[in-house]
Amino acid sequence: MVPPDPVARALVDAAFELHRRRLWLELPLDAPFLVRVPGEPHPLSVAVMGQCGQDYGLFVVRGEDALERFAEFLALRGPRMVGLDLLLVCMAPLEGIPPPLRGVVRAAGLRPRPSDLAPMFVAKPRGESVGRSPTKPERASMLALLRGVLLTKDANGLRVESLHPRARRFLEITVEALGDAFAATTRQVRVELPAEFPTPPLPDLPPDLPRLDESWVVGTPPGRESDFDSPDELSLAVVREADGGRIADFDVSLNDFAAIRDQFAKLVRGDREAQPPGLPREVLFTEVEIQAAVGPLFEAHAVACRWIEHHPRLDDACEPRELVARARGRGRDGTRSTPSSPPTSPPVLPNELTEAAEPTTTLEGWKDADLGTLERLLERVGSIARPDERAFAVFFGGERTAQAVMAQLDPREALGAFCEWHMAHHRPTPRSKTVLERRLAQADVSPVERTILAARSRARVSIFRAVAVRPGESLELEDILDGTRVTVHDRALSGRDLDDVFLPLRVLELGGWRLASFAGPPLVYTEVHAAMQLFEREGVELSVAGIQRRPEVLGWLWALRLSRDQLPVQLTNTDREPFLSHTASFRVADPNAVALGLTSRSDVRHDPERGVWTWRRTGVPAGAVGEHTQLGAISLHDDRLVLEVNSAARFERARAWLEALPGGVEFERVTTREANAELAPLDDRLPSEPPTASPEALAERARLQRETCLLWLDQSVPLLGDRTPRQAAKTAAGRRKVAMMIRTMPTWSSPAGPLEPPRDELLREIGALAET
Numbered sequence: 001m002v003p004p005d006p007v008a009r010a011l012v013d014a015a016f017e018l019h020r021r022r023l024w025l026e027l028p029l030d031a032p033f034l035v036r037v038p039g040e041p042h043p044l045s046v047a048v049m050g051q052c053g054q055d056y057g058l059f060v061v062r063g064e065d066a067l068e069r070f071a072e073f074l075a076l077r078g079p080r081m082v083g084l085d086l087l088l089v090c091m092a093p094l095e096g097i098p099p100p101l102r103g104v105v106r107a108a109g110l111r112p113r114p115s116d117l118a119p120m121f122v123a124k125p126r127g128e129s130v131g132r133s134p135t136k137p138e139r140a141s142m143l144a145l146l147r148g149v150l151l152t153k154d155a156n157g158l159r160v161e162s163l164h165p166r167a168r169r170f171l172e173i174t175v176e177a178l179g180d181a182f183a184a185t186t187r188q189v190r191v192e193l194p195a196e197f198p199t200p201p202l203p204d205l206p207p208d209l210p211r212l213d214e215s216w217v218v219g220t221p222p223g224r225e226s227d228f229d230s231p232d233e234l235s236l237a238v239v240r241e242a243d244g245g246r247i248a249d250f251d252v253s254l255n256d257f258a259a260i261r262d263q264f265a266k267l268v269r270g271d272r273e274a275q276p277p278g279l280p281r282e283v284l285f286t287e288v289e290i291q292a293a294v295g296p297l298f299e300a301h302a303v304a305c306r307w308i309e310h311h312p313r314l315d316d317a318c319e320p321r322e323l324v325a326r327a328r329g330r331g332r333d334g335t336r337s338t339p340s341s342p343p344t345s346p347p348v349l350p351n352e353l354t355e356a357a358e359p360t361t362t363l364e365g366w367k368d369a370d371l372g373t374l375e376r377l378l379e380r381v382g383s384i385a386r387p388d389e390r391a392f393a394v395f396f397g398g399e400r401t402a403q404a405v406m407a408q409l410d411p412r413e414a415l416g417a418f419c420e421w422h423m424a425h426h427r428p429t430p431r432s433k434t435v436l437e438r439r440l441a442q443a444d445v446s447p448v449e450r451t452i453l454a455a456r457s458r459a460r461v462s463i464f465r466a467v468a469v470r471p472g473e474s475l476e477l478e479d480i481l482d483g484t485r486v487t488v489h490d491r492a493l494s495g496r497d498l499d500d501v502f503l504p505l506r507v508l509e510l511g512g513w514r515l516a517s518f519a520g521p522p523l524v525y526t527e528v529h530a531a532m533q534l535f536e537r538e539g540v541e542l543s544v545a546g547i548q549r550r551p552e553v554l555g556w557l558w559a560l561r562l563s564r565d566q567l568p569v570q571l572t573n574t575d576r577e578p579f580l581s582h583t584a585s586f587r588v589a590d591p592n593a594v595a596l597g598l599t600s601r602s603d604v605r606h607d608p609e610r611g612v613w614t615w616r617r618t619g620v621p622a623g624a625v626g627e628h629t630q631l632g633a634i635s636l637h638d639d640r641l642v643l644e645v646n647s648a649a650r651f652e653r654a655r656a657w658l659e660a661l662p663g664g665v666e667f668e669r670v671t672t673r674e675a676n677a678e679l680a681p682l683d684d685r686l687p688s689e690p691p692t693a694s695p696e697a698l699a700e701r702a703r704l705q706r707e708t709c710l711l712w713l714d715q716s717v718p719l720l721g722d723r724t725p726r727q728a729a730k731t732a733a734g735r736r737k738v739a740m741m742i743r744t745m746p747t748w749s750s751p752a753g754p755l756e757p758p759r760d761e762l763l764r765e766i767g768a769l770a771e772t
Contacts, residue, residue, distance in 0.1 A: 004109030007139050012108040014146035015119035018057070019091050021153055024050030029059075031160040032070050034172040034189065037144035039137055043172060044145060045070040049090060057090030057119075060145065063126070067170065071193050074163055085126040087134070087142060094118045099471070103133035111499060113524060144182060148175035151184040168192065202297050203265035209301070210278040215241040218294070219286030221314045222411055234287065237314060238267065241284065244313045247275055257293040264294050284308050315406075363489055366510040373452045377423055377435060391426050392418070397556035405558045409521075414558055417518045420506055424456055425551050452510065459508035460486070461519050461551045462544050463528070465743060466498035477503070477516075480528070480743040481544050481736070483763070488516045500746050502528050504554040520554035521561040528744045529719060530560055532737065542736050574629055577647035581673045584651060586641040589664030595636060597661040604634070611635060615645075615654060634658075641665060648672075705748050706758050713765055717741075729766035739768040 027048040034043040045066035050056035061070045062085040069084055094102070095114035104121045105112070112118050122131035123138050134142060152158045152173050160171050172189045175182055217239050234254065238247040248267050252260045270277030282304040285291035295305040389399065395418050396402035405414050423435040436457050439445065445453065464477035467485065475494045478485050486507055488494075493503075493516060504520030523531060534557075535542060540550045547553065571579040588594050598613045599606045605614045613634040632645035632654055643658065645651050651670065658665050713725045720728040720737070728734035742762045748755040763769040 005107040007136070007143060008104045008107035009109060011104060011121070011139055011143045011146070012110060012119055014143060014150065015057070015089055015091070015121075017150060018089070018146055019117075019119075021150070023048045023149075023153065023158070024056055027158070027160060028162050030074050030162045032067060032163060032170070033158075033160045034067065034170055034191075035145050035148055036172065036174045037141050037148065038175070038177050039144075040141050042066060044087070044141075046145070046149070055090045055092075057088065058145070058149070060087035060089070061085065062087060067191055068193055071163060083126060084124070086122070086124040086131070087138065087145075088120070088122040088124070088131065089142060089146065090120050090122075091117050092120050101131070101133055104139060114501065114522060144175045144177065147182040148173045148184040151175075151182065152186055155184075155186075157186045202300055203261050205265060205268060205279075205297075205301060206277075209268060210276075212278040212280050214280050215282040215284065216247065216280045217241050217284045217286070217311045217313045218290060219311065219314045234290070236287075236290065239313045241311070241313060248272055252290070254289050254293075260290065260293040261297050264297060279303050282306075284311060286311055286314060315411075363513045366513055367515065369448055370452050370510065370515065373449050376449075377439060378419070391422055391428075394426070395421055395552050395555035397559055401556075401559050401562070404562055408562060409558070413518045413521065417504075417506075417520060417555060420517055420519065421551055421555060424459065424506075455508045455510050459506045460484075460544065461506050461554065462504070462547055463520075463523070463531070463554075464503045464505050464507075466501070466503070469494050469498060477505070477507075478743060479544065480740050481542060481547065483739070483743065483768075484544075486514055488514045490516050500525055502744060504557060519551065520557040523557065523560065525744060525746045527557070527560045529741070531557055532740065533719070534560075542733070542740060573646045573650075575647070575649070577649050579646055579674075580648055582643070582645050582648065582651040582670055583673075584643045584645075584655065584670040585668045586643070586658060587664075587666045587668050588636065588639050588641050589666075591636055591639060591663065593663030594641060594661055594665060595663075597663060598634060601657075640668075701748075702755055705755055706761070709745070709757050709762060710765070713762065725766060729768070735766060735768050738766050739763055742766075742768075 029047055029049060029051050032045050032047045035046050036043045040062065042062070042064045043066065045061040047059045047070065048057075049059050061067075061073075063069065066085075073084070093115050094105070094112045094117075097105075097118060097120045101120050101122060102118075105118050110118070121134050121139070121142060123134040124131035149158065157173075158171075169188045169190055172187055174185050174187075176184075218236060220234055221237050233251065235249070235251050237249050239245060240247060250263050252263065254260075266272055267275060268277065268279050279298070279301055280303060283294075283298050283306075285295070285305065285307050286309065288307060291305060291307050298305050392402045393399045396405055396414075405411065425434060427434060433441070434457075436453050440450065440453050440457070460479070462479045462481050464486075465480055466475050467478050468476040471494050473494055474487055474489045475498070476485060476487050480502060488505075488507060502523040502525075503516075504518065504523070505516045506519045507514055507516050532542060535546070535553060538550075538553060540546050540553050573579055598604050603616060603618075605616060606612075607614065614630060615632040615634060617629045617631055631650055632643060634644075635642050641658070643651070643654055645654055655667060659667060716722045716724055717728075719741070720734070723734075725738045725741070729738045742757070742759050745757040745759065748757070760769060
C-alpha cells in the first residue's frame with residue numbers, strides 16, 4: 001500500500017478548512033488580492049468563488065501580469081479562459097470530479113464515497129482550454145496559498161473590496177514556509193492598471209426589430225453540461241418562459257464570446273429556422289458566463305437581463321433520447337463531443353433495417369445499434385420529460401418521493417432508470433403489454449432490432465458488487481443475491497470509485513458483450529441491509545427471480561438515497577451513546593493495592609508492556625464483530641490514576657467501581673472533549689508517516705479477520721430475527737439472506753492494503769457456495 005503523500009494530505013485538509021470559512025459570503029468575485037508564495041516568481045492574483053451557489057473555492061491567475069489579466073477578465077465580463085494561466089481550488093461531490101482531476105485526493109489517501117464532498121485542484125496553463133491535475137511544485141504552491149489565505153483570514157486581515165476603475169492599491173499577502181508550518185504577512189501595494197480594456201464590438205442588429213411580448217429562458221438543460229470534456233463548452237437551450245416552447249439549441253465555447261453573441265444575433269434577426277425576428281422583453285439566464293457574454297447585446301437594445309439559479313422550463317427542455325444517452329454515460333454517437341470539432345449529424349440506424357442487414361460484431365457497433373433502438377422506442381412512446389404520474393409513483397414508491405428525487409438529487413440516473421423500467425416492465429393494466437412486447441409483436445422489426453429488444457426483455461436486473469475493475473474498459477461484477485459473476489463493458493462505470501459500493505443494474509447481453517444501465521441508486525453497505533428489510537416488508541423474495549418479478553422495487557431505493565442526505569449525523573460509541581471523550585484523574589493512596597485490584601477484576605485486562613489496563617465487556621460490539629467490547633483505558637502514574645472513556649455513561653459507571661477499589665481511589669477532576677479535529681493537539685493534526693507493519697503483524701490481522709468472520713456465523717443477528725447465521729441458513733430463504741449478507745461484507749483496511757473477508761469460506765460453511 002502506497003503511503004499518503006504528506007503534501008497532498010495537507011493540501012486536502014487546507015481545502016476543507018477553507019471551505020468551512022465560507023469566504024464567498026463575505027467577499028465578492030470581483031475583489032482580487034495578491035499572494036506571494038515560495039516557488040512562484042510573480043504574485044498570484046486570487047479571488048474567492050462561490051457567490052452564485054456553486055464552485056466554492058479560489059480562482060487564481062498566474063504570471064507577471066496576473067492582476068491585469070484578472071482585471072481584463074472582469075472588464076470583458078467573461079473569463080476568456082484560454083488566455084489565462086490558472087489554478088483552481090473548488091469543492092464538488094466526488095462523482096462530479098473527472099477521474100483525471102482526482103489525483104490529489106487519491107495521493108492524500110482519501111477514499112470518499114461518490115456522493116461525498118471532495119476538493120478538486122486544477123492547473124490550466126495559458127493557451128490550453130482543458131485543465132489537468134497539478135504537478136508536485138504546483139501542489140506546494142497551492143498549499144502555501146491556501147495556508148496564507150487562512151492565516152490572513154484568522155488574523156482579520158483579509159479585507160478587500162470590489163475592483164473599480166480607480167483602484168490603485170491592493171492587499172498583498174506574503175507566505176513563508178517555516179518547516180511544516182507557514183507564516184503570512186500583509187501589506188498594501190500600488191499597482192497601475194489600464195484605465196479601460198478594449199472590448200470586442202457588439203454585432204449589428206436592425207434598428208426596426210419587432211418587440212416580442214415574451215420572456216426567454218437561456219441555460220443548460222439537465223445532463224447537457226456533461227456532454228463535453230472541457231468545462232468551457234456548453235450546450236444551450238433557449239425556451240419561452242410562458243409555455244416552454246423550444247426556440248433554439250446550440251453549442252457554445254466560453255472561450256469565444258464573439259461567437260456566442262453572433263449566435264444570439266442570428267436568433268433575434270430571424271436567421272435561424274422556425275424563429276421569427278424580434279427581441280424579447282426579458283431574458284433569464286441560468287449560466288453566469290452566458291449572461292456575461294450576451295447580456296450587453298440585449299441590454300444595448302433595452303432588453304432586461306437577469307440571472308436566476310434554476311428554471312423549471314429547462315428541465316422540460318431535455319429530450320428523452322438525450323436523457324437516455326446521458327444516463328448511459330455516452331453521447332448519441334457513443335462518444336464524447338470535443339470542442340475542436342463542430343457538431344455533425346449523429347449516425348443513426350435507418351427506420352427499417354432489411355433482412356440482409358448484417359448484425360454488428362463490435363462493442364461500439366452494438367452500443368450504437370442499442371442507442372438507435374432506444375431513440376425510436378422513445379419516439380413511439382412519447383416524451384418522458386412529463387411521464388405518466390401513476391407510472392412515476394409506482395417506480396419511485398410514491399409521488400412525493402418522485403418529486404423529492406427530481407428536486408434534491410441529480411435526476412439523470414433516476415430518469416434513465418425510470419425510462420428503462422417503463423419500457424421493459426410497466427403495464428398500465430394487468431393485461432397490458434409492455435413497450436418492448438408491443439414493438440416485438442410488430443411486423444417491421446429488423447433482425448438487429450429484434451435481437452436488441454429480446455435482449456432487453458430478458459436483461460438481468462439485480463444488485464451487484466464490483467469484484468475487479470479495468471478503468472476505462474470493463475468491470476467484473478458479482479450478483480449479491482446469488483453470486484453469479486458477469487463482466488460488463490462500460491467505460492463510464494469502470495471509471496467510478498466503486499469500493500464498498502453496491503450497484504442496482506440492468507445487464508443485457510448483445511453479441512457476447514454485456515452492457516449495463518442503472519436500475520436504482522448506488523448503495524453503501526448499511527443501505528444494502530435497509531434494502532433487504534424493505535424487500536422483505538413488501539413480500540419480495542430475496543433472489544434474482546424475486547427482483548425480476550418486482551423490478552420497480554429497485555426504484556424505491558432512491559428513498560434511501562434521500563434519507564442519506566437528510567439524516568443528521570450523530571457520532572456515537574458502540575453502545576449508541578453520544579460520543580464525548582472523558583479523561584478523568586483520581587488520587588491514589590496505595591498504587592500497588594490499586595494495581596492489584598485492577599488486575600484481579602474479570603472485566604479488566606492488563607498489558608504489562610504498555611502499563612495499561614483495558615476495561616472491556618464480553619460480547620459483540622453493537623453493529624460490529626468481535627469477542628469483546630472495549631469500554632475504556634486505565635493507567636497509573638505514581639499517585640495518580642487516569643481513566644479514558646468516550647461517553648458520559650461509561651465515565652459514571654467506571655467512576656463507581658474505581659472508587660470502590662482497595663488502595664484508596666479518590667476522584668479529582670474530569671476533562672471532556674467532543675470529537676472535533678480542530679480541537680485535537682497539533683501533533684494529531686499534522687501529517688505523519690503511517691506505521692509500517694511487519695509481515696507477522698499483517699498475517700495476524702488476516703487471521704484475526706478470518707476468525708472474527710467465522711465467529712459471526714454462530715452469533716445472534718437482529719437482522720435474522722436474533723438467530724445465528726447458521727440457524728437461519730437451515731431454510732432456502734434464510735440461506736439466501738445470509739449469503740447476501742456475506743457477499744456485502746465490507747472490506748477491512750490494513751497498513752498493507754484492503755483485506756477481503758473470507759466470503760467463499762463463509763458461503764461454504766452455510767452450504768451456499770455450491771448454489772452459485
